[in-house]
Amino acid sequence: MARTIIPYALVLAAAAALLDWLEYRYLTHAYSTEIYVLLIALGSVALGLWAGRKLTPVHAASPFARNDAAIRSLGLTARECEILELLASGRSNKEMARTLGISPNTIKTHVTRVYEKLEVQNRVLAIAKARSLALIP
Incomplete structure (x- = not known):
């Protein structure tokens, strides 16, 4: 029983992987501009966050002094x-x-x-x- 199920499972897994790869290729071709814009936006956000953390001085909180x-x-x-x-x-x-x-x-x-x-x-x-x-x- 297991000898007949395993080959079918492997064939189905390969077919699912092939369909996912074809869908990925279609999506990257159909929406290539949007994907590039998204990647550039994510890169800009990451660069802005990194620069903000590096360039903003960190002030240590001073203890409260009552007037x-x-x-x-x-x-x-x-x-x-x-x-x-x-x-x-x-x-x-x-x-x-x-x-x-x-x-x-x-x-x-x-x-x-x-x-x-x-x-x-x-x-x-x-x-x-x-x-x-x-x-x-």
Whole structure:
């Protein structure tokens, strides 16, 4: 049984390979311009990526340095700086209260004072201003 199947399998495999080769020849002949354009585009992209990586300087990220002078000039307390960091992490008032072990009303008071000292009206503006002043990373 295997002696009859193997020759047929080999003939079918050779026929499939021949048909694939003929299809490849037809496609390369019929779409030669598109294939060349594609190869040139891929080569250009690869060259651009390589040149960009080689020519662009790599800056090492410097560690965050808090602007203590701005903190003193704004009159922010250590607790208010903690509140700013927690605001930047996206936590709600209840989550901040649980983290710091104080009541949510105390958090609201601290957040209000931070808004007053930074002269902003909401969390997004407070975080943006604190980052621009290097108060938080």
